[in-house]
Amino acid sequence: MANDASSRLERMSGMLKRRGFILPAFEIHGGAKGLYDFGPNGGRLRTRVNQLWLDHWTSLGNIVEISSPTITPYEVLEASGHVGEFSDFMTTCLACQDVSRADTLLEGAHPNPDSLNKDELDVLLQKNQPPCPSCATSDWSKVVAQNLMFNTTIGAGNSGRPGFLRPETAQGMFTSFTSLYRHFREKLPFGAVQVGKGYRNEISPRQGMIRLREFNMAELEYFIDPQTTPQHDLTKWDNVSFDLLSEDNGQVTMTIAEAIAKGIVRHPTVGYFMAMTYDFLVAVGINADRIRFRQHESNEMAHYATDCWDAEIEGSYGWIECVGIAHRGCYDLESHEKYTGKTLRARREFATPQEVVIDGWTIDGSIAGPAFRSLAGKVKTAVEQLPLETEFPISLNIDEQMISVESSHVKRLQKTETLTGEWFIPHVVEPAFGIDRIIWHVLDHAYTETTKQDDSYTMMKLSPSVVPIDYCVFPLFEKDGMSELAKMVNERFNSKRGIISSYDSSGSIGRRYARADEIGVPICVTIDHQSLEDNTVTVRIRDTGEQTRVPIDEL
């Protein structure tokens, strides 16, 4: 990093701390790595970014907002693949308290211990009793998953159930699928969004706000029918050139429609969301020239993705991925379906109903039922698989038992079924936003150092859509009723929903403008002598310094 760039970073970090944007958390207790506070100005900035994000997606009309817990039972994240992909399985030697990886201990006992789940490792560990590498005792604790997810116990003592703090908000949308499907009257496509905290116990948080242990994320899970070609109106972006770093074509610049047409972006919905993402980033104040999209290499993709584009933003730390737009296929719903046995599917009606002719065998319930008792169901399934030519009696292996199916147990089954549609697992396209990283770059791009009369001058050219304070009201001086009038104007601003105004009377007028510029207040209003006479005030614009007189009633 160039020297002037890193000293700019230092000055900016100092300012962000001094002005209450972002601060290291718990500092009076020595601080905690990877955890940050949003201060008095940052808190509101974050809320406005979150709100803008929600509005951006819910305005599409078929997207709803949900909220699910951050505490997540073990099973959910085992089903999603996170336990396997995000954790190592650890066990503690009860004699010397040394911690070892369970799969490493069992390398001699199993061809591929890495593939085992927690319970299997537990069983194998108790059976094999491998010696502890440091003290040679064989007395191991229960296996616990450790590493990138924060472990916790849900409930107290022995009744406690293992869980994690969620590493992403997405799982809540998947586990709520049936409710969402019903909410949308069983019609795809639809989506659900969630803004909230996620947690990853990073081994080594770095680069300030870029890698955190607790972070703000905002995710959309958009469920689609893989057999329907999505129609998205991309004309809005016909004049926008996107910088794309594609896996096969290298760096190219083109419209999103062109990228989809050429197959560089492999799915239209992924492309549409890339364009939507671009709009959002620009709306919160990211410099459009410093946004690019990078396609993941096949070997780099997360365990769930089949195509993935990152939106990267250039800032003080170089190009940083701030949004991941992943085509997750049917991975998540399928995983939860397999794990729970619950149906997580949508129905697709056929254009023309299909006739299916069935001509084979089934059981005669009144005879086979009493004969096979609890196995009857499985016998039925097996018999219905048999070809028409089958001769009875026949021996079948049901649950390791050889049973004989007599001709009296069965009957011919001849029917014609009309299938009007089928059930399938929807595919998912997921834009996942790292809000903290975006906020960092919003601040980074807004932070402007200039000089004013040979003095260095700092201002935050924040977009009005995200500024923490909308207006500042100053009395030019505190006498003859100017401060009263200014306080009245300030209260009037504050009484408007969603508007924050701040009153400031300390220091010279120039100092107050400078203070307002540093936290990015777009408009300052000054009350002077003339205001007392004709009810007009000076309105001063942050970015230009331009002043105009405006009647109070027109503010």
Next chain:
RNA sequence: GCGAGCGUAGUGUAGUGGUUAUCACCGAGCGUUGCCAACGCUUGAACCCGGGUUCGAGUCCCGGCGCUCGCACCA
């Protein structure tokens, strides 16, 4: 996690083992001024934490925590 460097008011900093810890900006109050960081006076605020060496530690040593960078790990 390993290695290197660093840690002093809100911010940026000065500080040979020896008074009450430097300076600037900053915040608060008062006064003068009154539309772009004005001035004067008053005032507020710090040696990351814990051990050790020493008569005496901000300064030297050890450990922890945090920050930055490199390697490793990783959305």
